[in-house]
Amino acid sequence: MSQEEEFAADEVDDSDLSAGALSVKPWDPAKIRITTKNFSLREVVQQINDGEVDLAPDFQRDYVWKERQRTRLIESVLLGIPLPAFYFNQDRDGSYQVVDGVQRLSTISLFMRDGHLLDRRDLEYLDDLHGSNYSKLKPAALRRFRSTQIVVHVIEPQTPDEVKYDIFGRVNTLGSPLSAQEIRHAMSKPRSRAFLRELSELASFDIATDWHFWRKDPSTGARIRDSGRMTNRELALRFCAFVDFNYDEYRSHSSLDAFLVEVTRRLDGTSESERSISAPELGALRNRFDRAMEAAAVLLGRAAFRRMPPGQSRRGPINRAVFESQAIALSEYPITELRPFAQEIERKFRQAFDDAKYSKAVTVGTGDPNAVAYRLDQPRLILRRILDA
Known part of the structure; x- marks a missing residue:
């Protein structure tokens, strides 16, 4: 070798x-504060733009989605296929950090800023959208995309950090489970x-x-x-x-x-x-x-x-x-x-x-x-x- x-x-x-x-100290379930919220894609992307939702731009940067993955996600939204749930960590100042779903939200945010073109080679059903970006979608498709609801599990700030860490360690992402440092990074x-x-x-x-x-x-x-x-x-x-x-x-x-x-x-x-x-x-x-x-x-x-x-x-x-x-x-x-x-x-x-x-x-x-x-x-x-x- x-x-x-x-x-x-x-x-x-x-x-x-x-x-x-x-x-060895089992966590008191009474200390765990998790709420489930629904956001429209328009709401969550606006919060990203306003700095209220932190995508941790270098988080999982070695695993950035390819063009095909991005297009398939956009197509799924336009087809009305529900997205898997997201996990957010809420900080004491009320802001959110995305722990699970970084690539999905990054893709959606990019598309809504006209940063991604749909390509016929990657579209499975909506090949008539070849060459389209967000702004070129027809009004009905735009409304459907913007109003799409996502489910977000929010770990609230009163939950102790050690408990949050354990919860995030149990979360399985679409790819691989988060590593210990990826969890700390997402909470930082x-x-x-x-x-x-x-x-x-x-x-x-x-x-x-x-x-x-x-x-x-x-x-x-x-x-x-x-x-x-x-x-x-x-x-x-x-x-x-x-x-x-x-x-x-x-x-x-x-x-x-x-x-x-x-x-x-x-x-x-x-x-x-x-x-x-x-x-x-x-x-x-x-x-x-x-x-x-x-x-x-x-x-x-x-x-x-x-x-x-x-x-x-x-x-x-x-x-x-x-x-x-x-x-x-x-x-x-x-x-x-x-x-x-x-x-x-x-x-x-x-x-x-x-x-x-x-x-x-x-x-x-x-x-x-x-x-x-x-x-x-x-x-x-x-x-x-x-x-x-």
Whole structure:
């Protein structure tokens, strides 16, 4: 297998997601607030235009519908075929974020702005509409399209975030179930989205992860970004979450997922229980993340962020917990201070997997506070011993 083929075959290790809960706590059904509303397409598109409904424009951007899918959806509406239900998250300010149905609403909004032409090759029944956009529809078809009703299940703001997260995790979309980070992204605001995107698209991150979050466009052969269902942003979020780890603060959350939701709110400046992360602090976080990625690429190379014990030539996939463990330790030193010890740092970091407790902390029950503390401490101790020798 060539090096490029090996990189393409790599996945992100999901074994560390199997037991993330800090405690088992069934949700009180009385806290769940879900209402079902009916909107006309005209109403919901007007709300999108007014900024009252947030489509999270870069959400699921790697899964944008093709022309054929868009045309078939428009044709279904014009034929009077009911659309599947949508799921919205309602924020405290009354605005909505679309959690399930982004592509459908994006397509409808695009069409109603004359941004999509119907093509005979993609129409199954209404081929007389070939070449038509929204404005060219006959008055009867326009009225039918605008007045089409959609069913929206709204998760109301008084529902706790942890409960919302669990509800959205159960939602099956028309494609694949939402990933954990896609759910957090859908519940977030532009500030955190932009910041996590910036971190995950740094050149240093691309190099440190060995260009894992890129793929070849089959039609052109060009390399394009592939977020891996937003796993790249989840790695950046986890770095931000654990960079100044506080054991007691972490334990106050019901699960790792709940903690990451709260950190997202801190990045957005919308947390009601914790201090928001200021703009200067975001800048410092970015610099520290960039420094960690540079160091990982230079010092660890192919072994960065993967379980790769000594003597093993074939590396494992990127592991979220290993990413936190190695990146945060490396972020605490300038590369000039670490570079002279590159070989020893790589050897010691790989030897860490021979420690059964460390290996367990990055693979099993990784949300447990003791596992988090242990895996964050070990690379720090390794660097301290090397530099103090």
